[in-house]
Amino acid sequence: xxxxxxxxxxxFVYFFAxxxxxxYLAFRSEMLGKVASRSMLGGVVVETAAIGxxxxxxxxxxxxxxxxxxxxxxxxxxxxxxxVIYLVLERKFKIRTVGAFVAPFPFLIMAYAALNPNDIQPxxxxxxxxxxxxxxxxCFVGYAAFAVSFGxxxxxxxxxxxxxxxxxxxxxxxxxxxxxxxxxxIGYKTIAIGFPLLTIGIVTGAFWANVAWGTYWSWDPKETxxxxxxxxxxxxxxxxxxxxxxxxxxxxxxxxxxAATIFCYLGVNLILSGLHSYGxxx
Amino acid sequence: MSADEPVKTAKTEGTDxxxxxxxxxxxLKLVVILLLILSALSIAGTVIEQNKPLQEYYRYYQxxxxxxxxxxxxxxxxxxxxxxxxxxxxxxxxxxxxxxRYRGIMAGMRKRNLxxxxxxxxxxxxxxxxxxxxxxxxxxxxxxxxxxKEFPGxxxxxxxxxxxxxxxxxxxxYSRLAFFMTHLSILIIFLGALIGSFFGYKGYVNIFxxxxxxxxxxRAGKIQNLNFQxxxxxxxxxxxxxxxxxxxxxxxxxxQNGKEVVRKTIRVNDPLTFEGVTxxxxxYGGQPDQVAIxxxxxxxxxxxxxxxxxxxxxxxxxxxxxxxxxxxxxxFHLPDGSEGGRAVGVNIYPAKGGxxxxxxxxxxxxxxxxxxxxxxxxxxRDLKLKKxxxxxxxxxxxxxxxxxxxxxxxxxIMIAFFMSHKKLWIxxxxxxxxxxxxxxxxxxxxxxxxxxREMEQMIQSLKEVS
Numbered sequence: 001x002x003x004x005x006x007x008x009x010x011x012f013v014y015f016f017a018x019x020x021x022x023x024y025l026a027f028r029s030e031m032l033g034k035v036a037s038r039s040m041l042g043g044v045v046v047e048t049a050a051i052g053x054x055x056x057x058x059x060x061x062x063x064x065x066x067x068x069x070x071x072x073x074x075x076x077x078x079x080x081x082x083x084v085i086y087l088v089l090e091r092k093f094k095i096r097t098v099g100a101f102v103a104p105f106p107f108l109i110m111a112y113a114a115l116n117p118n119d120i121q122p123x124x125x126x127x128x129x130x131x132x133x134x135x136x137x138x139c140f141v142g143y144a145a146f147a148v149s150f151g152x153x154x155x156x157x158x159x160x161x162x163x164x165x166x167x168x169x170x171x172x173x174x175x176x177x178x179x180x181x182x183x184x185x186i187g188y189k190t191i192a193i194g195f196p197l198l199t200i201g202i203v204t205g206a207f208w209a210n211v212a213w214g215t216y217w218s219w220d221p222k223e224t225x226x227x228x229x230x231x232x233x234x235x236x237x238x239x240x241x242x243x244x245x246x247x248x249x250x251x252x253x254x255x256x257x258x259a260a261t262i263f264c265y266l267g268v269n270l271i272l273s274g275l276h277s278y279g280x281x282x
Numbered sequence: 283m284s285a286d287e288p289v290k291t292a293k294t295e296g297t298d299x300x301x302x303x304x305x306x307x308x309x310l311k312l313v314v315i316l317l318l319i320l321s322a323l324s325i326a327g328t329v330i331e332q333n334k335p336l337q338e339y340y341r342y343y344q345x346x347x348x349x350x351x352x353x354x355x356x357x358x359x360x361x362x363x364x365x366x367x368x369x370x371x372x373x374x375x376x377x378x379x380x381x382x383r384y385r386g387i388m389a390g391m392r393k394r395n396l397x398x399x400x401x402x403x404x405x406x407x408x409x410x411x412x413x414x415x416x417x418x419x420x421x422x423x424x425x426x427x428x429x430x431k432e433f434p435g436x437x438x439x440x441x442x443x444x445x446x447x448x449x450x451x452x453x454x455x456y457s458r459l460a461f462f463m464t465h466l467s468i469l470i471i472f473l474g475a476l477i478g479s480f481f482g483y484k485g486y487v488n489i490f491x492x493x494x495x496x497x498x499x500x501r502a503g504k505i506q507n508l509n510f511q512x513x514x515x516x517x518x519x520x521x522x523x524x525x526x527x528x529x530x531x532x533x534x535x536x537x538q539n540g541k542e543v544v545r546k547t548i549r550v551n552d553p554l555t556f557e558g559v560t561x562x563x564x565x566y567g568g569q570p571d572q573v574a575i576x577x578x579x580x581x582x583x584x585x586x587x588x589x590x591x592x593x594x595x596x597x598x599x600x601x602x603x604x605x606x607x608x609x610x611x612x613x614f615h616l617p618d619g620s621e622g623g624r625a626v627g628v629n630i631y632p633a634k635g636g637x638x639x640x641x642x643x644x645x646x647x648x649x650x651x652x653x654x655x656x657x658x659x660x661x662x663r664d665l666k667l668k669k670x671x672x673x674x675x676x677x678x679x680x681x682x683x684x685x686x687x688x689x690x691x692x693x694x695i696m697i698a699f700f701m702s703h704k705k706l707w708i709x710x711x712x713x714x715x716x717x718x719x720x721x722x723x724x725x726x727x728x729x730x731x732x733x734x735r736e737m738e739q740m741i742q743s744l745k746e747v748s
Contacts, residue, residue, distance in 0.1 A: 122522050125530055125550035125563075196695045203688040212551050214562040214674040215484065216684060217475075219360045221328040228321040235317035242310045260321075272328055 003057055004118060006050030007076060011114065013043035014083070014107035021099035028176050033096045037087065040103060044083045051080060054120065063122045068136045070121060071269065075113035078140055078265070079106040085144035089193075093186045095152065097177050102151035131208035139201030139226075143261050145194030146233070149187045150258035153251035156183040160247060184246055187254055195233050202226050221272040225264035232257040307378035316372050323368065327359045373472055376465050387458050390703065390727070396440050397448040398707040398721060406707075406723030408737045412745055414718040418446065421718045422710055424747045425449075432736060433706055446711030457701035458727070463694025467687040474683030482678040488567070489514035490670045494537065498675045506675075509557060511537040515545075517566055517671040530563050532671040558677055565672030573607040573626050574664035575643070580657050587663065595631065602633030605660070614642060622647065626662055702728035720744065 020036035054067040067073045083106040090096055155177060162174040177183070205226070210216040217223060236253045239245035245253070306312060330351065331338075339348045339357065355362030395402050403409050414421050426437070426449075433451035440448040485498035485506055494513040500506050515533040522528050529549060536544040536556045546554045553562040570592045577585045577598055586598040588605065595606040609627025616622045624645040629638040641660065644650040648661040706724040713719040722741060726733035 121524075122526060122528065124527055128529075128549075129551040131551075192699045196692065196699060199692055199695055203692060206688070207685070208551075210681070211553065212562075214553065214560060214564070214676045216681070219327060219332060224324050224328050228324050231317045231321040231324075235314045235321075238310060238317070239314050243314070268328070 003050050003054035006046055006053055010043050010047035010050055011107065011110035013039060013046055014110055017043055018103045018107045021103040025097055025100040036099055037090065037096060040083055040087055043106065044080065047080045058120050061120060063120060065123050066133055068132060069123060069127055072113050072116040072118040075109050079109040081140040082106050082144045082147060085141060086148055089148050089190060095178060095186060098151050098155055101154055102148055105147060126212050129208055129212065131204055135201060135204040135208055138197050138204060142194040142197035142201055143265060145190045145197065146258050146261050149190040149254050152183050152187040152190065153254040156180055156187060156251045159183060184250065187251060188240055191233055191236060191254060195237065198230055202230060221268050225268050229257060229260045229264050232260055307375055308382040312375050316368065316375060320368055323365060326356065330356055333358050373469060376468055380462065380465050383461060387461055390458050391455050396438050396450045398709045398723060403723065406725065408734065409723040410741050412720045416718055418710060418712055418718045421720060425708060425720060425744065428740060428743055429706060429708065432740060442709065442711060446709065449708040451706040453704045454701050455703050457697050458703050460694045460698035463690050464698060467691035467694055470687035470690065471684050474680035474687060477680030477683065478678040482680060485675040487675055488670045488672050490668050491516055508559065513537055514671050517669050519566055530566060532563055534561060558679065560676045562674040564674040566670065567612060567672065568667035568669050570607055570610050570626060571666045571668040573662060575605055575628060576661050576663045577601060577658050578661060585658060604631040614644060628660060702726045704733060
């Protein structure tokens with residue numbers, strides 16, 4: 001089907017973008033950097049077409065639903081959100097050098113998605129809801145922002161380490177990266193973007209659960225893990241804003257937060273059981 | 283949460299124990315540690331499955347472990363005393379912090395320093411003075427127009443002693459209230475959840491097609507009377523060709539004094555609410571209405587047939603035995619683990635009296651009972667099912683508070699992160715050489731980098747005034 005072909009091409013373009021971002025960091029050529037960003041954008045364009053095509057094809061099959069409802073579609077959409085949010089933040093904060101740490105994700109996620117069955121299945125009754133799109137989109141944009149913060153935080157740890165070892169290393173590789181204080185600030189700002197979105201994601205999820213199952217909170221593993229992620233970032237924000245936690249401690253908390261995010265997204269589905277184990281709802 | 287703004291927490295001196303407790307409750311260390319402890323504890327409840335029947339735990343854990351976990355409340359940990367204690371401490375902490383911050387926030391909203399005096403000037407990093415050859419009133423007009431783009435409200439104007447005027451602009455004053463929104467919203471959500479658990483109930487009811495109920499059984503095992511009756515007119519389940527469920531629908535009527543007041547077809551994502559009680563499509567099933575049972579001898583000749591109403595012991599004409607269709611399973615598990623489809627559990631009462639023999643008769647495998655041996659076996663000739671719809675029934679008077687709190691929380695977080703209280707001071711005077719002199723400076727309580735850029739732009743356009 002056309003959508004599978006397009007998803008395949010998008011995966012390939014993301015791979016290409018990843019290689020370019022890494023070589024940009026290795027060779028420090030502005031030209032390479034520009035091409036890297038453009039390729040990532042190209043990947044997004046192709047994948048947008050793929051998602052649109054899959055949506056359209058679902059209507060042709062008489063199923064007609066948003067392509068957000070099984071693991072394959074979820075991963076593909078996650079890769080898409082990831083790439084879009086990264087590009088937006090790259091532009092906003094001028095952090096192309098972070099690309100080498102963040103750009104592999106869309107490719108890796110797409111590659112992992114390809115291992116899962118990708119046929120278009122109709123929806124079970126529980127998923128037939130207008131809340132589906134707002135819930136999934138707000139969660140994923142939040143996750144993607146956390147992912148960028150994760151990449152920035154890792155870079156921060158490297159950079160801060162190098163600054164400590166040799167404070168004046170003009171012209172070295174590390175000099176090419178943004179200053180550690182700049183990275184620290186961006187790490188925080190991306191979380192400040194992700195946190196409200198995660199909150200919206202949890203609230204829309206609770207509202208939907210209440211409509212579908214008659215309970216807005218049932219301590220289901222997915223719900224609980226989203227709360228854990230929320231609590232970790234809430235702790236991060238309190239520590240940073242009111243206690244002035246910056247630098248290494250903030251970066252580590254951001255990394256822990258993203259590890260919890262990934263577990264919330266994938267670990268819960270693959271390891272634990274609950275309401276989100278796709279296809280067995282209700 | 284006020285981003286970028288250092289917070290001074292009033293540390294009360296002294297050994298007074300109330301002060302010690304207060305300092306503990308308002309300390310930010312407590313917040314951060316509580317949030318991290320709550321998340322760490324919550325993990326346990328996702329690893330150990332919650333609220334399963336006790337015998338299931340014995341399959342996974344050693345008996346000693348089960349006893350220990352059960353004692354610690356780990357099988358229902360989100361309602362255990364220690365988890366609730368942590369949540370209560372969080373609520374107390376939020377309340378104390380809100381009280382602690384109240385005065386500071388209110389003071390920050392008060393209009394102070396309407397005049398760009400010497401002391402204020404020293405504290406402003408972006409203080410700039412511009413001189414013009416224009417008359418003062420022309421500069422004022424342009425200045426108010428330019429500043430008005432960023433600060434839409436009317437400025438507070440104070441006449442200066444030495445001639446000229448001071449202008450005070452401000453914006454986003456109420457964004458300081460975001461702290462209350464985010465923190466009180468959590469308390470409101472907690473309150474909603476408490477009200478729901480004390481004054482609400484969650485129950486369950488099965489209603490057969492055409493039948494009416496006026497009470498439900500709650501999760502706590504109590505019978506809850508409704509102020510009205512619910513009738514299930516029809517139930518329908520549709521499936522895709524692949525066998526996946528497509529749609530579950532119950533056509534329900536609400537009756538009061540025997541009269542229908544509401545009628546609605548509910549689906550999985552579309553419940554029915556009446557007088558604060560909500561009915562959710564949750565499950566469905568069937569129960570035999572009548573079962574036609576045949577007794578067959580080994581050679582294949584039918585010895586007798588009876589149509590047995592479900593749950594009633596009946597004679598088989600021409601035979602001494604009695605039968606009762608007593609049980610039913612939609613998906614019968616065969617001893618080898620495979621699925622046997624629909625099965626009726628039948629009690630056969632022997633002719634000479636005594637305990638009945640219970641047998642399962644498979645609808646799709648009429649010869650199944652033959653394996654029991656003996657010279658007679660039984661089979662189901664016909665099965666008439668009554669369908670029922672399974673409804674989850676909720677009353678939750680606290681729900682509205684939960685949604686109110688959620689909206690307040692989202693709005694508060696948005697305001698906290700993306701809005702700030704900005705102040706701008708401008709003073710205009712004529713200097714000793716007769717030129718118009720404009721001095722400008724401003725502050726923001728958050729997002730200072732962005733505000734610094736805005737200020738730069740404004741100063742640049744003020745410089746271009748001619």
